[in-house]
Amino acid sequence: MFRSGMRAVLDTQPDLECVGEAADGRAAVAEVARLRPDVAVLDVRMPKLDGLAATEAILGTPGCVTKVLVLTTYDHDDYVYRALRAGASGFLLKNLPPEELVSAMRVVARGDALIDPSVTRRLVSRFTTSIEPPAGPAELDRLTSREREVLLLIADARSNAEIAEALHVGDETVKTHVSRILAKLGLRDRVHAVVYAYQHGLVRAAPRD
Incomplete structure (x- = not known):
């Protein structure tokens, strides 16, 4: 029912096309390999192979061009x-309104990453103890004062539009700052x-309060 x-x-979206469906994780992996879609939307709970194992299988394939939204x-x-x-390029809860899920698909398709704001802060406290730092603190010296400000707003789970509103600048200016931050710090995504x-x-x- 959810897939339908x-x-x-x-x-109804002029810029998006659903090229395939799968009823279980194994079929999803096979369909992604066959169709090579821009984005694969996977449910965590799927029969035969769960969405997380399917994500690992899909993104572990050499030459994979598909982005995964879980x-x-x-x-x-x-x-x-x-x-x-x-x-995975995104992790969202299924109780989001359909229009927000569609928007998330566009975000992931263009190469950005996102996670549900409701889990961001709880995630990072655990995630940061489990991976090596991507760069040393000295790398922060490469950032301008405005780029540091943008980095803090990214860490607060703000979208580009929300950052633009907070700093009274345009969306394109924010995108430029984000790109420069990622490049200077050697980071993969938001x-x-x-x-x-x-x-x-x-x-x-x-x-947050």
Whole structure:
């Protein structure tokens, strides 16, 4: 039912096309290999092979060009951690409105990464103890004061639009700052930028009021 509903929503989008469906994890891996879609949307709970194992199988394939967006009804740290460690570009809860899920697919398709804001802060406190720092603190000296400001807002799970509003600049300016931050710090995506900020003590893993 969920797949049928999402396909119906996607069929109304002029820039998106649902090229295939799969009822279980093994079929999903096979379909991704056959169709090579831009984005694969996987549920954590799938028969035969769960979504996390399917993510590992898909992204572990040499030459894979597909981005993976993982959805779940179950908000567990282990799921988020394993999905991101496998290389997933996004992790979202299935209770999001359909339009937000569609927007997330576009974000992932263009090469950005995102995780549900409700799990961001809880994730990083665990994630940062499990990976090596991508760069030393000296790398921070490469950032301008504005880029540091943008990095802190990224760590606060702000979108580009929210950062633009907070800093009173345009969306394209924010995108430029984000790209430069990732390049200067040697980071893969926004998720790793969040991890970097917490690892190096720029912010503390504390929940919002």
